[in-house]
Structures are given as structure tokens and as C-alpha cells.
Amino acid sequence: MAQTLSRSADGRWWLPVLRNRIDWLLLIVDAVVLIGVETFVSTYRHGRPIWLGALMALLILLVLEVAGVYQTRFAVSSLDELPRLAGWSLIASLVLVFLLEPSVEAADIVVMAALTFGALFTVRVVYFGLVRGVRRRRPERRLRTAVLGGGMVAQEIVLSTRERPELGVNVVVAISPDPMLQFLDTGVPTLPDLRRLRAIVEDWDIDAVIVAFGSNPDVDLVDPLRECDSLDCEIYIVPRLFEFTSVTHDMDRLHTIPLIRVRRDALRTWYWKLKRVFDVVVAAVALVLASPVLAVAAMAVYVSEPSAPILFRQKRIGKDGTVFNLLKFRSMRPVPTTTSDADWHPCDEERIGRVGHFIRKTSLDELPQLWNVLRGDMSMVGPRPERPHFVREFTDSVPGYEYRHRVDVGLTGWAAIHGLRGDTSITDRAIFDNYYIENWSVWLDIKIIILTVSAVLRGTGS
Template identity: 30%
Template sequence: MIRLFKHYVPYAVLILGAIDFALLLLAAEAGWLIRLWQVGVDGGATAERLPNMLAFAGAVQAAMVAVGVYGVEALHSVRFATARLVAAMALGIIGLSLLFFIFPPVAFWRSSLLYATWIALVAMVAVRGLLRDVLSGERFRRRLLVLGAGPRAARIEALTHKPGASVAVVGFVAMNDGPAAVTGSVNRVDIASLPDHLLALRATEVVLALEERRNALPLNDLLRIKTTGVEVHDFSSFLESETGRVDLDSLNPSWLIFSDGFSAGRRLSSWGKRLFDVMASLAGLVLFAPLILIAGIAVKLESKGPVFYRQRRVGLYGETFDVIKLRSMRTDAEVGGKAVWAQKDDPRVTRVGRFIRQTRIDELPQVWSVLKGEMSFVGPRPERPQFVADLEERLPYYGERHVVKPGITGWAQINYPYGASIADAREKLEFDLYYAKNYTPFLDLLILLQTARVVIWPEGAR
């Protein structure tokens, strides 16, 4: 993993992304040269076409991120990657068309764009066929030595067996902090020199996974390991980097207080975020107005009742506000106004409601809340006060998700299917805490792009 703007990115993804960007630049240039050769015109210097090439590469690669080309399944299956690449090229061309309209100097001839698209698609599929085993193999996995052999160590072992894992455990060292839960661990007393043991295993990182730190923290060992240049991680930080979530089971207040995150340096980013929200919401209200109108008519024709509905939600620092959505349920969905969790295949949802939920069209009126400053485009989903009161009692640190503005889309929404239970709320909270702790404009951009994947391939919408 490499930490890029406070967000963890696997080495394999970063390398493949760099290769793709280079291929897209070359494909754009090749598309121009082929067309120029056909019409018998001198191509001139490549530098003159660099803005066009960058526009093509940037738009297509943004679309690739959006549709999940760099996801785990796409890295392991050439067939899956090809399908996503085709979708990305189509989405990228749509984005380019808009870009050409706004900024004509970067436009392509249609024939040049066609050639560049096909060359890029074939080249990127070929690269994935050639590098599939390399990218998913041991070469790009960090070698991990785990200090501990209990249930925490077992969790790390299970994590490394999941598809797309970026680490491989080369050994466990039992630190006499409890019963062993993994096989093949070596007791610390049987290791003469831990640094020599590290070198023998060619470990590049160490994770401290003790069950009980009192009277068991191996300070001398950790000092020697650190001074040899090997990275040392505590259990919570390791899980955060590998899973993109804050693990509630191992979380304690001191880790939140002293770990890197929730920095005051985000204030400048917050101003930029607000500026983006205002500009994008103004554009969104104009752009989405026809779609909201059509969906509203469909809602009205199918069932009696208002087109929109207002619902009280909890926002920044626990302040409440009214969220506006297109109505997707029957008007008698909540008898007596009592809050009820949504269910899978919820019978209260109308046919039109099911469609606008799956496509997230019902969320579009919330752009008005973004413009008013009550919400942002990206942030944790705002919950109802009744649910928040209950969840704050049941889930530790639930209130910390309110240190950032709620959003229309968020880190939990693109990483976890729609959930409507205490267990689901706990899972989503771990993603929300990760976002609140590591917020940067880069993470916001990544979430906005990948929201397209959730819309195109709806999963778990209720």
C-alpha cells in the first residue's frame, strides 16, 4: 500500500494505473497520426497535440476509476476487466463530448477519436492479459511478520487469504499474551534475535497484534525492529490501511486521539469543498430539473400523495434539518410517523419508487440541501433522529460521524450495500469513520467517480 493524499492505494493498482495512462496517451497520438497519414497532412510536433492527448487520457481514466476497472475482480479476471473497460470507454467518450463542447481546442476529429479508442481498448486488455498473474501474485505483496498469535493474528491471517490482498504473512511470533489461535507460530523465547529473524524471513513490515498490552508490550523488540528500517504498525492502523475502514472491535479513544487524522489542515479543503458544492449544486439543479420533473410525474401517476416528502435528519455536529426526496413509498409507509428500517424487497416501495431508488434518482432533490449548506455532495448519509438516538446508545463512536457534513453519496455507500439494521449500521459506521478521519479532496473525487459504478450496477438499493 502507498498512502496517496491520506488514502491507501495498492501498489498494483498504482502501477497499472500509470501504465494505462501512458497507453491512453500513446493511443491518442496514434489516432491522430493515423488520420493525418490518411489525409496526407504533416503531423507536426507531438507537443502541439499534448492538450488533446491529456484530455483523452484524463477523461477515459476517470471513467475507468468510476466503473471499477481497478477493483479486485477486474484485477483478477481479464473477462471482467474487458467488460468494465468497454463501459469505461463509452462513459469516457460521453465525458469527452461534454469537454469538447466546453473547451473546443482539445477536441478530436471523430475518426481520430475512433482510432484512439480502439487502440487504447485493445492495448489495455492485452496488458491485463500479460500482467494478470504478476499483478495478483506475490511480487506486489508486502511481506508481513505478525507479533502475536491470538484472535487478532487470526484476523490478519484471514484478511491475507481474501482476493486482492496486498500482504502475505511470512510468520507469527507468539508473545505469551494469551492462547494461540493460528498454526505454525514461533514462541518469542525460541528466537535469539528478532531482527535476524526478520531478515531470514525477508519481512518488510511488522504488525503488533497483541491481545493484551499490559506487561506484554515488547518495547525492546519494537525499538530494534524500528531502527533496522522495518515499518511497524499497530493492529488498528493496519486494518484501517488494508480495509478502508476503522475497526470498531479494536478501536480505543487514545488511538483516535493520537493517530493521524481529523487534522485542522482540512479547513482550507473544506472551503474548497463548499465552493465545489455551491457550483455543482447550481449546475445540478439546472441539469437534473427535467429528470426530476419526469420522475415526479411518474410518482404522481402511480400513487396518490405528494411527489416529494420531507424527513427530519441529523446533520453536522448533530444539528437537524429537513431532507427532500422524491417519494418512493406508499403514503401509509409509516403509520403514526414511527421510524421503520427499510427491508429487502420492501413491500411499501412502489414500482416507480423501486426504479428511482435503484438509479438514485430519488436522491436528486437533495441537491437543494447541498446548495443551502445543510449537506455536501460527499459525506456520511444523514440518518433520522430516532435511529441516531438508538445507534448512539448501541454503537461506540457513532456520534463522531457527525464531525463532517452528511452527503448524497459517501465512502460507505460505494463500499457497502444498502443496509437497514444495527449490524449494517455498524459496518457502515466503520467506513464513515474512515472518511471523517481521512477526508481530503482526493478522497471526495474518488467517491464521486465511483458513485457512477453504484448507479450503473445497482447493488442492494432499497
Template identity: 40%
Template sequence: MIRGKERFLTRLYMGVDFIFIQVAFLMAWFIRFNVLKEEDMGAYLPLTSYFTWNIVYSVIYILIAFLVRLYVSKRRMKFASEVSRIFQAHIFSMFALLSVLFTVKTIDISRLYLVLYFVLCVMLSVIYRFAVKQSLRKMRTKGFNKQFVLILGAGSIGKRYMQNLLNHPEYGLEVLGFLDDYQGENNSKIKVLGKLSDLNKILEEKIVDEVVVALPLTAYPKYQQIITTCEKAGIRVSIVPDFYDILPANPHFEQFGDLPIINTRDIPLDEFVNRILKRLFDIVFSLTAIIFTSPVLVIIAIGVKLTSPGPILFKQERVGLNRRTFMMYKFRSMKHMTEAASNTQWTVQNDPRRTKFGTFIRKTSLDELPQFFNVLKGDMSVVGPRPERPYFVDQFKEEIPKYMIKHQVRPGITGWAQVCGLRGDTSIKDRIDHDIYYLENWTLLFDVKIVVKTVINGFINKNAY
């Protein structure tokens, strides 16, 4: 049984993290200086120096892991969020180590070793934490490591909360029963233990790990006494607001002076650290893409120039981050036309404006390649909601209530909606639903997943006209 030892397990993660960093150090050292060794190795530092800097990195990592809340309880945390925090902790630790090395003018450390060391640290951390998380989930599903929940309110809110727990046995949360002043009868699913006034008695008689308040707003005057009673007993309290059904998927609290404020939509990219990580990913990925596709870029440019008169690049105004407009680049795939016509006309099947070569590059999405330069400029991201023209934005925002939410992040070359098949002539509402899901559930791993799915699915777009 692990129940009651969650704090010990959380602290144990620190020690295991330290051990796995040492394993990564030994593996990186062996690969670099035994497998990939060079003839003249005299310029590099000895093993003892590498080990010293490895210890420095280990300490920095554990401190930063605390700052990014990697050692908090993860029972209900998505593994993707945990992976994102692991990556954040390692990348900032590596930057800190490089800063220290630069400050003390240590220049003889192998750069290949540092790359291997970083990659192995991240890989080992993710692998062992995934193994631990899966093991704990299996144990909880079988009834081990349980935590017991008492729900206050047997109405629709309380019943829905209980149903969520039943749908996720891997969380290891079991409902002891309900307290409710107006639900006097038990049934096979709802076990009412008493009234709200019996709370103190129930907490003394039964093992309760968490009290969930699922009461209507009319019971608000009772909240203070409920919280006081639970805190006096040392029991954690959670509140399901009566207006939860009108809130978006991920609201969160913010502090304004001494007032707590509910932010109706939690967007991970509002956090500075996440924005920096995404921007670094964008810069590295787009530079790499431009370098590797440069021969293709030249060939397409020649093809556009030879097959129709006019400029090689097509520049069009689009709406981006915070509703600011920018000029998006594409290879021209249509006959040269006035700006007013290109900004207000929707492309249709068998569009007479297309050139033969343009039809090919649109179908294969090769016309989108210049947008990597938009990414470098900061107008776009590699992954994000697709940007639209101002003319259609003004139209869609009146027809689709949540349409403008997507402009809270940079638009992307590819996105969650696109890899799910919502490209070209498809439902705008469905696209927005997918874009909002991406906004609220962003992680760096999610971006990588979308890029991989984009490559696997191929670049052929049957809806591209």
C-alpha cells in the first residue's frame, strides 16, 4: 500500500532524478569519448572536470524543477504537461550551465558531449516518469493507493463529479458518499451519509482525503463554515462552482491585489516561460526547414516564374496575434490579380485563376514554404491556428461567437485542425473548436506531435483548390 506516502514519493522523485542524471552523464561520456572518440583527444578536459560540472548541472536542475512545479502531486496531471515541465527544467538548466561555463571561461568541454548529455537527460527523465506514472495508474485501477472523497451536494453538480471519477479509475479516487440537506433517500449509485451539519462527525469517523463542495449558489452562506471545519480537520477542500457549465474548459484563478479573479480561459502560452520555449522551437525548426528545403525553394521559384507572368511570391494581409495584421508569404499559384480581388474572393474548385504549376504546388502545400520566413520574423509560428484575411475575419466573427479567440496566439503554418483533416473547404466552426482545444491544451510535446502528424499524413491536401 502506498496510501498516505504521497509526500514521500514526491520527495523520492528528486533523488531518482539525480540518479538518472548521473546515468545520463556516464552514457554521454562513454558514447562521446569511446564510441565517437577522435584521434587527438588531448584538448579536452579530464573525466573529473566533466563529473564536477555534471554535479553542478544536477543541483541546478533540481532547483529549477522546484520552480516549474515538477515535484507537485501528479495524480490528476496530464503526462504531456509533466513532459513539458521536464523539458523546461532541463533546457533552463543547460542554459544556466552554459552561462556558468562562459563566466569561468571553461572552453574545452566537448559540444557534442553536451548535446548527448542534454538529450539523454531528457529521454531518461521522460521514460522513467512514464513508467512510474503507468505503474501507479495500474495500481490505482486495481484498488491500491486510493484516496477517499466526500462530496457535499447530491444534486446535478455532485453527481457529475462522481461520474467523472468513475470514468477515470486510474486517478485512484473513491467516493465515500454524499452529504446533502435535501436528498434523504439512497439508491444504488448515490449514498447519502447525512446532512451538511454532519460534516464534522463524518470527518472524525471516516478516513477522508478530500472534501468536494458541489453545492448550488443558494448554499453560498454555508461555504465559510464548511471550509473552516475541513481545515480544522486538516482535510483538503475543492469547490466545483455552480456556474461551471458556462465557463470554458480551463478557467483559472489570478490574483489582483488581495482579490482572487477567475480568468475564464487558461491559455498556457500566456506564461512567459512557455512563450520563450515555443519561440525557440520556432526559430530552430524554421531555420532548419529553410536550409534543408533551399533547393526546393529555388526550383519552385523558377517554376512559378517560367509558367506565368508576375511576381514569384504572393503577399497577402492576414490577421495574426492580438488581431494585428501582417503580410503572409506564399509562392504565387494564381494569375496576377488586383489586391482587392485576392483579399475578398474565396478559392473554389476548378478555380480559373489558378495556373497549372500553381495547382500542383497548392495540392502539395509547397506554396506554403515561404511562411517559414514569416516564422523567423515573428509574425507566425510553426504550429498554430491558420491565419485568415481581414475581410473574412470580419464576416466569421459575427457568425461564430468564439472565432476571435484563436488570435490570442500566433497563427501557424500547420495546426491541430489541419492534421485532423479540417483544411480547405471544411467547417469553420469545427476548425475553431479544434483551434480552441489547441490553445487550452498547448504543450511543446503537443507541437511536436502536430508536426509529426503533418509529416506522416503527407502534404497532399484534397481540399486545396
């Protein structure tokens, strides 16, 4: 996996072959080779500038990374990669032609795809061979792995990885309250408390967690695994009925045991880092475009009750429990802060005037939160923020509620566009928000924004 500095037992720095989601070393080697190939083709075959060849190589790498070609694996095989490389080499070549030179002939596209595929495949033949050799010869280059479970599957994982060191896995600890005697015979230290998973990962310097079958109900695994979201370790799950499970390109395997990699993209991909850039750009543009609407709404709120403030400020909980002041256009007559902070769903219609009803129905009261997004308090898309009083209450009473705060709260969100706002089920909100986090993608954010705008235009809120 990606290379990350760690300290070995003798105090020397070393670079483990496996660690994170992207194999950066393979990506760098591909970049060097592709820049050479594409520059040669661009300059000597077509007489184009050298920089154009380098740009083409970088665009190919971008397409391949988004396609998951650089996802790290235990089972590294150039032949396994061959069909995907061939297909994505052709797709990348077509993308380049469409972007840079739409008039190119079909024969040139085929030549470009063939050269790209040949270069990538040759790199993998050499690179994967070196990786397997390093794993065999140097135990410190293997992943320090924890196995959840103490049954036959966990035992098979331990024995398989010992017989095949080229997989790059070293099981150093297991977590199971009642391991089988056969598993204890493997000699792997076994700890009983699954709830201490995060502490075990940190104390044992674990690089990967493999969830095998154990006596714990599946529901007991969810919270401990979510607590490891921000840690620098990979999480894999052995699927139920794995004997009937086909290994797809986004899965991995240990010998004959298929593994599902837990995505955790919301915290671990480079394009998640661009989410903040996306937020700033979209919020800034939205503020400019909506400035006439903001001005009219502010004037209407002021005229409706000149003695009250235009903006309503309320403390809300953001990412990792941070407190910030959320902004709204005032839609109700003011009450003491202690009342508004602890009143779940005010139903005093006398406090809401005609202006308040209108800006609530059209969600115009939420527009000032674009400033919260620019400030970094919120994101454009994420779980909706709640007041501290209710966060404490729901954390104690609603399963999974606290895990909504793994990411930035949002102006709109997956739960909100499904009608889970106002006086609706908190349990359902937690389920929908955690679903959003586990399945986050750039397109999911765009989809939520589109659906939010559609709901606002229809007057149904977000």
C-alpha cells in the first residue's frame, strides 16, 4: 500500500511496502514511464510540443487513479490487472483525444492506447515481482495485522499468511472473547475486549484490521470499527458465505479468502481534501448570485419587526464536537436563549409572522449559512448541525448518533433531502447521515445539491 514512515524495533526508519489506500510508489513509477512514452509519441510521431506529452501522461494517471487502478492489494498479480489496464488505457486515450485533439484518426487512438497499456503492464510485471520478493525476505515490510475473530476463518487467515509471506501480512494480535482451541494453537496473542479496538490498533501499531467470523453479533462491530475511521489503518471484512463470493476488482483476497475493503473515502482520499475548495467556490458564487435575494429577505425581516435583530444566531455542534454560531434569518419573535436552545420544536404560531412563514417554507432563512460555509464552520453538504443540548441527549439515546460528527456538518444533507428535518425521527436521521458518510463521493454531494435546489424551487424545503 502507500508508503508511510514508521519506526522499527531497532529505532531505524523504514518504509513499509503496504500501508494506505493508494500505492504512491507505483503511481510515481507509472508517471515517469508514461511521461517518457507520451512525450516521445507527441514529439517524434506527431511533432507536438513536449509539454503536451507530459500533460497527456498526467491526465492518463488521473483517469487511472479515479478508476481505482492504484488501489493497494495483498494479492498483487500483473495478469490479474491485465484486463483492467487494457480497458482503462483505451478509455484514457479516448478521454485525451476528446479533450486535446478531437480530429485525430482512429488508428492514432489505437496506437496511443496500445503504447499506454504496454508501458503500464511492463511496469507491473517488474514492480509486482519486486514487491513479492521484498515481502518474502523482509518481515518488517509486511502489514502488522489484527484479526477480529477466533474461529476457523481467522485460523485460516493466520496459516495462509504464514505460508505465503508474499501476501505481505503478519497477524500480530487477535480480538475474540472465546477463541477456538485450534486458533489458540497458532500462537497469536488473543485479547477479549472488542470495545478497545481503537486502543489496540494504536498500542500495537496496527496497519490493517481483518474482520473474520467470531461469536460477537455483527451489530457489536459497527461502533468499534467506526472509531477507527480516522486512524492510519485499513479495514477489511470477510463476507458471509464467502465461498460463494466472487472477487471483484474493488475487493482483495488472502489466498482463497475474499476481502471487502471498507471504503472510508470521506476521510482518506485526496479528492475529499478538495471538498473544502468546492465548498468555498460554491458558497462564494452562491452568495454573489443570491445577494439580491439576501437583501430583499433581510429588508423584509427588518420591516416585519424593526426592534428585533435580522439575523438569528444559535450555538450548534460541528465536526468532532466543536461549537459554532449558526446564522439564519430570524423567522420568529425572539425568546430567551435558554428557551430556544432547549425547545425542540417550537409550535407557538403567534411567534411566526407572515414573513417568517414564507422564508421558512422557501428555506430562505437558511441562506446566511453560506457565510458559515465560507468561514469553515460548515460544508455545503453534510449532516445538519444540532444544538448542544440535543446532541448530548441524542448521543445517549440514539444508536450511532455521535458518528454523524466524523465529518463537517452541512447546509444540506442526505437526511434533509429525504424529508428528515424538523420534528422527524432522530434515529432515521442518524442512519441516513451515517449512510452518507460511508458512501460519500463527489457525485453524491453534487446530487444532493441538485435535489436541494429542486426542493427549494418547488417550495418543499430541503
